[in-house]
Amino acid sequence: MKLFVLLNLMFGVVYCEKILAFFFFPAVSHQNALKPIAKELSLRGHEVTLVTPNPDYNSSLSNLTEIDVSVGYEPFQFYDLTKLNRDSVYLIDLVLMGHHLYEDIVIRQLKAKGVKELLQKPADSFDLILIEGNTPAYFGLQHIFNAPLITLSSYGTGTYYHHVFGNPIHPVLYPDIFAQLSGPISNLLDKIDSLYVTLTYHLMAEYYMFPRMDKLVRPYFGLDMPYIGDMVRNASMMMLNVNPIISERRPLSANVIHYYKLHTPKIEELPKDLQEILDHSKNGVVYFSLGTNVRFQFLGGNIKEIILEALGELPYTVLCKWESEYQENKPKNVILRKWFPQESVLAHPNMKVFVTQGGLQSIQETIPNGIPMLVIPFLGEQPMNAKILADRGIAEVIMPKFLKKEILRDTILKLANEERYRLKAQQLRDVYMDQPQSDMDKVIWWCEYVIRHRGAKHLRSPSADISLYEYFMIDIFICILVAICVIYKGFSLLLIIAFRILGQTSSEVKLKRQ
Known part of the structure; x- marks a missing residue:
């Protein structure tokens, strides 16, 4: 046995x-x-x-x-x-x-x-x-x-x-x-x-x-x-x-x-130097990242200079995901790196605002931490995501064509200083995280369900x-319209025939009287 x-x-x-x-x-x-x-x-x-x-x-x-x-x-x-x-x-x-x-x-x-x-x-x-x-x-x-x-x-x-x-x-x-x-x-x-x-x-x-x-x-x-x-x-x-x-x-x-x-992986320990930077940023930290698909060499005009000047005028430490760790005239409060452990950075208690392109993965990493966002959407679903986040009260949106130094700086300050954004972000976090089962368990179950059957x-x-045309019942509306037209035409024809008959009858009566 x-x-x-x-x-x-x-x-x-x-x-x-x-x-x-x-x-x-x-x-x-x-x-x-x-x-x-x-x-x-x-x-x-x-x-x-x-x-x-x-x-x-x-x-x-x-x-x-x-x-x-x-x-x-x-x-x-x-x-x-x-x-x-x-x-x-x-x-x-x-x-x-x-x-x-x-x-x-x-x-x-x-x-x-x-x-x-x-x-x-x-x-x-x-x-x-x-x-x-x-x-x-x-x-x-x-x-x-x-x-x-x-x-x-x-x-x-x-x-x-x-x-x-x-x-x-x-x-x-x-x-x-x-x-x-x-x-x-x-x-x-x-x-x-x-x-x-x-x-x-x-x-x-x-x-x-x-x-x-x-x-x-x-x-x-x-x-x-x-x-x-x-x-x-x-x-x-x-x-x-x-x-x-x-x-x-x-x-x-x-x-x-x-x-x-x-x-979203488990929050990992930050590199020692980055941990010290975040811990000692008592005024707060702004994290700036436009993801992996938006490349600065494709951005027209002096967009790089506009961004750096705006970030340099903030009273916060700014972590900026950049294509190079060296940039001429880089402000002292701005730290440029090709890569940051994004989930761990966003989880730090000194984080105030996340400036993002509005990619769904970045959003999903931000909401669990209750952080307000400034969305600069460039491509794909990002403009729609930005609109939804703004409607939920946790974000402000700047379209790339309207990106100016003053607008970027003032919008970040607004998000960091007005408590309503953080409160809305925390409320959304609580709703977002409340679910009956892990999503991984759900996905695996359905994969195995499809295999089983x-x-x-x-x-x-x-x-x-x-x-x-069937989904929107256009064929039905056409039939109804045709039916209405046929009934209207038929009724009009009957009226015409009736009036003609009445007219002929009236004429015959007049002739008999004469």
């Missing part, structure tokens, strides 16, 4: 599923939000193959095999990501720029040696596929490996993908990321603009981006692969790194899951399988 129990325990330990995690986008913030899922799955006994541009090669994770696709970083030297906003370019050019960047990344990664070898594996190599679904390209992995697929995003997702998965896409209540608005929208011009963004992105995805990506990846995934748009619709589930407290609060279909806080098609919303 003891031997039988021991053997059962042994088999229980070695039992695992084979999982492919293809997290393609070359950005530290994206990888920080997604890679912990692959690592946790491996720690829970699953055999995980992780495709990432930022491999860790952690030998302690014996169940994790990494494939390096850092070649995806190469296209960034040709793209100015600070232009990925509607203040810089027209909407169509903005969408095209983002799509062409994705194409450049995907084609380089598909040609990488490790990915080529991966695509040669047998069809039954994996029980589950996880992808970063910002592009439709890697949905085609379903065709190669015949396994259920879950798409994840390190932030939210666009209106088109919400439509594909059956979530509500009302442009007044839930504006698209590129609308740079927070719903519900009250201004009529903003409503028109939001509708324009929603329809434009939908049409470009349907008739330009998806067909181009299908043509690009078909030679790698097989000429017999179904259309890439159908591959997207075949996905079992979508997981979004979103907290409804700081998002659009959109209702979700049963196969769409929210999670957050996965990327070989997909989750039974959770798919019926609204995911109807066209936009």
Whole structure:
């Protein structure tokens, strides 16, 4: 009996599923939000193959095999990501720029040696596929490996993908990321603009981006692969790194899951020199970082000088994440470094204000510490995030085109000195942190759920399988309009006939009298 129990325990330990995690986008913030899922799955006994541009090669994770696709970083030297906003370019050019960047990344990664070898594996190599679904390209992995697929995003997702998965896409209540608005929208011009963004992105995805990506990846995934748009619709589930407290609060279909806080590690001990700087900054500390994708060499004019002059006039110590640790005419109160342990810096009690670009990961690292933010949004979802934070009362926003020394300095002072911002930030922190279970447990459970049931098609919303004109009941309104027109025309014709008959009868009566 003891031997039988021991053997059962042994088999229980070695039992695992084979999982492919293809997290393609070359950005530290994206990888920080997604890679912990692959690592946790491996720690829970699953055999995980992780495709990432930022491999860790952690030998302690014996169940994790990494494939390096850092070649995806190469296209960034040709793209100015600070232009990925509607203040810089027209909407169509903005969408095209983002799509062409994705194409450049995907084609380089598909040609990488490790990915080529991966695509040669047998069809039954994996029980589950996880992808970063910002592009439709890697949905085609379903065709190669015949396994259920879950798409994840390190932030939210666009209106088109919400439509594909059956979530509500009302442009007044839930504006698209590129609308740079927070719903519900009250201004009529903003409503028109939001509708324009929603329809434009939908049409470009349907008739330009998806067909181009299908043509690009078909030679790698097989000429017999179904259309890439159908591959997207075949996905079992979508997981979004979103907290409804700081998002659009959109209702979700049963196969769409929210999670957050996965990327935030435990607060580590600060380097000794940095710890001393923060401890001795009795007036307080301001932390300035525009993330990893905003590069100062792309910023026009004298923006670097404006920022440094404004920071130099503050009565606080300023930690500034910069591309170089040397800058001519650097103020004495400003400390420039290429990297700071952001979570640990934000957790220090002397921290007063965080100046950020408004990336979701930076926001998620700030809110648990109850710190007011100054958001200078540049690209992607950052303008929308900034609007939401401002509406919640914990942030002020300066659009890059309005960035002046006096405005930057005075806004930081306002956030640091007016207690209402910190009180709002602390209230939001308490709501944000209050949840019934860890998000990692939620994500892992749903991954294993999809494996157990070989997909989750039974959770798919019926609204995911109807066209936009049916979703908005345009066909019904047209029928009603046609019916009204027919009734009106018929009634008008009856009146005309009636009047003619009455007229003829009246004439006949007159003739008889004569």
